[in-house]
Amino acid sequence: MKKIFYISLAFISFLLVMSCEKDFREIGGNVISNNEFSTDKVTLEVEITPVDINSVRADNIAISSLGEYWLGVYNNNDYKSINASFVSQLSVSTPNPKTADVQSAVDVDDEFPLRKVDSFFQLDRVVLKLPYTATNIRTTSDNLPKFRLDSVLGDATKKMPLSVIVNETFLNTLDPSNPTETNSFQSDFNYAGTEILNEDLGFEFMPNPNDTMYVITRSVSDLMGNISGTYLDTIKLNNGNTSAAPNPFLVVPLDTDKMKTMFWDRFSGPEFENSVAFNNYFKGIKVETNATEGAMVPFQLTGNTNSGSVEFYYTITRYEIKEGETALTLKDTLARNYSFPLNRVRNSKYTMSPVQNTPPANSFNIQGTAGSMARINILNATELQDLKDRNILVNDATLTFNIDASRDTTSVPLRMLLYRETADGDEQIKDAITEGPILFGGTLQLEDSKPSSYSFGITDYVSDLISGELQENSPLVLRVFNTPTDLAVDPNTGILRSLNVETYNWNPRGVTILNNSASNGEKRAKLTISFTEEKDDN
Numbered sequence: 316m317k318k319i320f321y322i323s324l325a326f327i328s329f330l331l332v333m334s335c336e337k338d339f340r341e342i343g344g345n346v347i348s349n350n351e352f353s354t355d356k357v358t359l360e361v362e363i364t365p366v367d368i369n370s371v372r373a374d375n376i377a378i379s380s381l382g383e384y385w386l387g388v389y390n391n392n393d394y395k396s397i398n399a400s401f402v403s404q405l406s407v408s409t410p411n412p413k414t415a416d417v418q419s420a421v422d423v424d425d426e427f428p429l430r431k432v433d434s435f436f437q438l439d440r441v442v443l444k445l446p447y448t449a450t451n452i453r454t455t456s457d458n459l460p461k462f463r464l465d466s467v468l469g470d471a472t473k474k475m476p477l478s479v480i481v482n483e484t485f486l487n488t489l490d491p492s493n494p495t496e497t498n499s500f501q502s503d504f505n506y507a508g509t510e511i512l513n514e515d516l517g518f519e520f521m522p523n524p525n526d527t528m529y530v531i532t533r534s535v536s537d538l539m540g541n542i543s544g545t546y547l548d549t550i551k552l553n554n555g556n557t558s559a560a561p562n563p564f565l566v567v568p569l570d571t572d573k574m575k576t577m578f579w580d581r582f583s584g585p586e587f588e589n590s591v592a593f594n595n596y597f598k599g600i601k602v603e604t605n606a607t608e609g610a611m612v613p614f615q616l617t618g619n620t621n622s623g624s625v626e627f628y629y630t631i632t633r634y635e636i637k638e639g640e641t642a643l644t645l646k647d648t649l650a651r652n653y654s655f656p657l658n659r660v661r662n663s664k665y666t667m668s669p670v671q672n673t674p675p676a677n678s679f680n681i682q683g684t685a686g687s688m689a690r691i692n693i694l695n696a697t698e699l700q701d702l703k704d705r706n707i708l709v710n711d712a713t714l715t716f717n718i719d720a721s722r723d724t725t726s727v728p729l730r731m732l733l734y735r736e737t738a739d740g741d742e743q744i745k746d747a748i749t750e751g752p753i754l755f756g757g758t759l760q761l762e763d764s765k766p767s768s769y770s771f772g773i774t775d776y777v778s779d780l781i782s783g784e785l786q787e788n789s790p791l792v793l794r795v796f797n798t799p800t801d802l803a804v805d806p807n808t809g810i811l812r813s814l815n816v817e818t819y820n821w822n823p824r825g826v827t828i829l830n831n832s833a834s835n836g837e838k839r840a841k842l843t844i845s846f847t848e849e850k851d852d853n
Contacts (some may be wrong), residue, residue: 352847354710359842361714362692363830365679366792371820373502373663376488382798383448383613383821384623384663387475387522388606389468393674393723394682394825398666399611400603402482402506404659405625407593433634433643435536440628441574442529443479443567443602446552446615449524462524462563468726468823469610474519476606479567482599483508486660502665502685506601514568522612527551527561535648536632548650550628565614567602569625579627594659600625603664611823616657623657663821677832678719682825683728683795689828690736691791693842694780699788702781707846712777713756716793717768717838722827724766729824730796731757731769734816735789741816744791745775747803748811757796766826777844795822 375381385399453461464471484506490496529550537543551561577597581587586596616623629651634643665684674680680687693714694702714733718724735742747755756771779785800819805812829835 351850353850354845354847356843356845359694359698359844361831361840361842362695363679363840364690364692366688366690368682368685368687368794368820370501370503370685371665372499372818373504373665373821374486374498374500375661376497376499378800378819380617381661381663381819381821383466384616384661385611385613385665385821385823386445386477386602387469387604387611388609389611389823390608391469391723391726391825392671393827394680395670395686396668397611397684397686397823398605398668399684399823400601400664400666401616401661402484402486402599402601402664403616403623403657403661404486404594404599405597405655406658407587407590407655408653433636433646435540435632435634436629437534437536437542437632438571438575438579438627438629439533440531441569441571441578442626442628443569443600443623444626445565445567445602445623447522447524447526447563447565448613448615449563460527460561462527464522464524464563464612466613467522467610470608471522471610471612473606473609474521475604475609477513477518477520477567477602477604478516479512479569480601480603481508481510481512481597482506482601485595485598486662488660500662502663504662504664506664508598508601512569512573512600514570518567520565520567522565522610524563526563526565529564529566531628533628533630533648533650535630538634538643548628550652574627579629590659599660600657616661625655625657627653627655629653672722674719674722674827677834678722678827678829680825680827681728681731681793681795683797683820683822685820686795686823686825688792688794691733691793691840693791694777694788699780702844702846703783705848707781707848709774709778709781709844709846711772711843711845712774713843714771714773714791714841715768715843716770716840717829717835718766719827719829720765724826726824727759727766727826728795728822729759730798732792732794732796732801732816733757733771733773734792736792737787737789741792742814743803743816744771744773745779746771746773749775751804752802752806769828777842793828795820795824795826797822 373381384401385397386401388396388398390396447462448465449462450465451461452463453459486500487498490498531548531550532545533548534542535544535546550566552564585592587593614623631649631651633646633649635646636643667685670680679689681689691714716731718727733744734747735744744755750772752758754772757769759766760768760770762768776785780788797820800817802812804810829838829840831840833839
């Protein structure tokens with residue numbers, strides 16, 4: 316019954332107009348002149364209970380991609396520290412380029428029928444390539460490409476260890492216990508596998524916007540297939556536009572011998588015939604860092620041509636017999652690469668450590684990822700019954716949360732989410748759908764250019780509680796907003812995305828909120844209701 320109004324936004328708007336008019340008429344029988352009504356405002360206390368988050372959903376199985384895949388560490392003594400990593404399957408192309416190159420290299424000559432191959436392959440380098448999330452800030456006065464890495468949290472001047480490990484857990488898209496349902500993975504899931512693929516077991520990285528190229532050594536083969544010479548080749552990311560500035564990216568060199576045995580030597584085998592066979596053979600990689608200091612950095616793993624991938628760089632040296640000659644001579648060398656994109660099942664993993672500086676008694680923490688949230692109770696039984704007995708018309712109901720300025724505010728969330736915790740599950744508040752994001756609120760408010768507060772307009776919700784249209788006065792939950800999964804309405808179509816609230820959260824920001832303690836004075840968390848009611852002498 317309570318969900319009928321979600322069927323159509325247009326229909327909702329019509330009902331709201333009719334509902335407002337109905338409320339006025341119920342008070343006095345008609346739309347009554349202003350002198351028969353009085354307006355008032357009441358400030359009511361709220362009850363707040365901090366809630367620790369153990370884990371969040373962290374896979375892309377039900378959605379095409381998580382918004383951000385983080386790697387690194389974010390230490391802030393006022394909040395939980397986060398060590399972020401990810402695990403991903405690899406995607407395989409069929410037939411793979413090496414097989415196609417081998418087939419095209421076969422040359423049967425009438426004069427030399429026994430000569431089958433005139434090409435030699437050298438595997439030069441295997442790397443993990445991870446494009447940074449970056450913005451091009453180059454101006455006409457800049458001689459070189461200039462980028463800014465986006466959303467980096469923490470100390471980007473500290474190097475962090477990074478390991479690429481063979482994942483031994485099959486990333487099934489279907490629930491193994493119930494194959495009719497889709498699978499899911501939590502952010503604290505433990506993935507099996509210990510074999511490290513790094514060339515350098517002590518590899519460290521530091522996010523750098525100037526990392527826009529990577530130089531590899533290409534090898535030329537002699538007639539016996541041995542390396543007879545080398546040359547340098549520069550790898551860049553330019554989104555297919557050679558005139559554009561190359562995007563910055565991180566490169567992790569992998570053990571060539573291991574990758575040759577596991578991949579290169581098997582390219583023509585059954586393990587690489589299709590994606591099913593391949594993902595059964597090689598279940599993916601874990602990209603981990605167990606840093607104690609440094610920064611947390613988002614990477615692009617979106618499946619396009621410049622997304623994260625395992626790259627095989629190899630060189631083909633081709634020989635030919637020229638007309639009128641009998642000996643093979645060098646024809647050319649071909650620089651090639653073969654990509655295994657990280658564009659199938661991709662899961663984030665967050666290892667959380669406790670808060671070092673616990674919040675004061677008059678405040679509480681809200682932090683994204685597997686951080687913390689709060690349960691908010693409004694309108695106790697006595698307050699609700701009193702408002703019902705007064706037969707009021709709610710003009711505005713605002714729930715306000717002020718930020719504790721004594722705590723770190725350098726990376727506070729730009730938006731918060733407020734939703735209902737019902738017996739049927741977590742669901743969006745009516746105002747988030749009927750009023751839209753601007754009127755519903757939750758965005759960070761500034762005062763003197765400093766983070767100040769978050770406010771939510773819950774007029775429809777409170778009105779429904781007072782009128783009795785909504786019977787269940789459920790607790791509300793306050794947490795860090797996650798884009799786009801927490802959007803109630805699709806901003807492009809205006810259509811309801813989902814009434815249910817998902818547990819996805821890849822927003823690692825945190826903020827400390829002043830609670831409902833009287834010591835916070837006017838800055839305490841509170842519910843303010845403005846209303847109209849009929850005068851007693853009417």
